[in-house]
Amino acid sequence: xxxxVESGGGLVQPGASLRVSCVASGIPxxxxxxxxxxxxxxxxxxxxxxxxxxxxxAVANSVKGRFTISRDNAQNMVYLQxxxxxxxxxxxxxxxxxxxxxxSWGPGTQVTVSS
Numbered sequence: 001x002x003x004x005v006e007s008g009g010g011l012v013q014p015g016a017s018l019r020v021s022c023v024a025s026g027i028p029x030x031x032x033x034x035x036x037x038x039x040x041x042x043x044x045x046x047x048x049x050x051x052x053x054x055x056x057x058a059v060a061n062s063v064k065g066r067f068t069i070s071r072d073n074a075q076n077m078v079y080l081q082x083x084x085x086x087x088x089x090x091x092x093x094x095x096x097x098x099x100x101x102x103x104s105w106g107p108g109t110q111v112t113v114s115s
């Protein structure tokens with residue numbers, strides 16, 4: 001069964017950096033495209049970054065130049081390094097496999113950007 005556990009969120013000031021992490025199980029991680037999603041209050045969940053099997057990555061325009069996704073296949077982990085954080089980045093961040101649709105979601109990790 002697919003299982004994802006996110007961690008590393010917190011309360012930070014605008015302009016700060018933060019790295020969130022996710023450990024995955026129940027999937028062939030080395031053969032799986034992974035992504036980071038976020039859901040802000042009152043909004044739909046959106047894909048912000050994805051990383052392929054060989055490490056090629058893509059990010060949403062809203063976070064381009066600020067967010068970087070990476071993966072560690074030996075540890076079944078995927079990371080999202082966030083810099084120059086803005087209040088509009090406030091959301092619960094989730095990792096999951098791609099492509100959609102997904103069948104299981106982790107608890108997410110809350111990232112709050114506020115002064």
